[in-house]
Amino acid sequence: MDGIKEIVAEIDAGNPRPIYFLMGEEPYYIDRISKYISDNVLTEDEKGFNQMVLYGKDTSVDEVVANAKRFPMMAEYQVVIVKEAQHLSRTIENLVSYAENPQPTTILVLCYKYKKLDKRKKLYKAIQKKGELFESKKLYENQVSEWIRKTLASKKYRISPKACILLVEFLGTDLGKINNELDKLTLVVPPSVEITPEVIEEHIGISKDFNNFELKKAIGERDVAKASRIVDYFAQNPKDNPFVVTVTLLNTFFTQLLQYHGLSDHSPGNVAKVLGVNPYFVKEYTVAAKNYPMKRVSGIVSSLRELDLKGKGVGANNMDQADLLKELLSEII
DSSP, rough: HHHHHHHHHHHTTTTTOOOEEEEESSSHHHHHHHHHHHHHHHHHHHHHHEEEEGGGGOOOOOHHHHTTTTTTTSSSOEEEEEEEEETTTTTGGGGGHHSSOOOTEEEEEEEEEEEETEEEEEEEHHHHSSSSEEEEEOOOOOHHHHHHHHHHTTTOOOHHHHHHHHHHHTTTTTTHHHHHHHHHHHHHHHOOOOOBBHHHHHOOOOOOSHHHHHHHHHHHHHHHHHHHHHHHHHHHHTTTHHHHHHHHHHHHHHHHHHHHHHHOOOOOOHHHHHHTTOGHHHHHHHHHHHHHHHHHHHHHHHHHHHHHHHHTTOOTTOOHHHHHHHHHHHHOO
16 A cells, blocks of 8 residues: 555656556556556646557557657657556566666556566566556455455445455455445445445345355354254355355364464454454354364364365265255254
């Protein structure tokens, strides 16, 4: 986030770099930065002659350089944005000579998604010296909830921890997808209303009662009846509740529970820090630890790994999702 703020600040101050190389596994920030440059460097009148968008699949490094070497028309700068620049990865080092001596009146933006430049190569060093290298790193799952909270807080909204987890569980760690859903929520929910699982169920369509989060909680509490209802719901709606997601989440939960058993300090703050979970959810591990001794947890983790393989078709004997879910619940409870 600090890197983004620095880029925005220098653009706002009228001191843009000649090259912005935006790379990394998380496309969300790459898109946000390139859009900010696209929207804010030139006026609408200047963009017609001085702003160009190229696509990595349809261009070459030579063509990018040729366009970058042009002079702006009736403007201080021209902006050349190369989207999906990762498709130029085989020849990207050919950009070295331009990066060593970039056109000062051109702002060249390369959106190099899902890849990174080799720090040992000349291009990396040349851009580091003359331009801006920004790496957009993928957030871990336990970081996404905090990202959601901060994103909504910047818009004067509040969200409950349980609602955060529900969004992450359903949408994964794709920040672009999550941001789109948050935008929808802020259009229909006033800032005075806290975003809760009930609000999410109403406006996004994620069930607040039948989801992996509630299944994990029911299993931790050994609430067989509730866990069975959720499993039956999953079996009837396999497309919305893929088995691989369920078994992965439960494997993570019981692996963390194994860590919990090994801790000498079970204070909420220490548990949250070591397990990498929100302090709000520490109680779930405390309850589950009472219901599942350490030796039992170790056996469950082993069973879940076998079920994960079965879910991927290894030794499953054509088991459908309903059968896999029943075996999962049986193995755990």
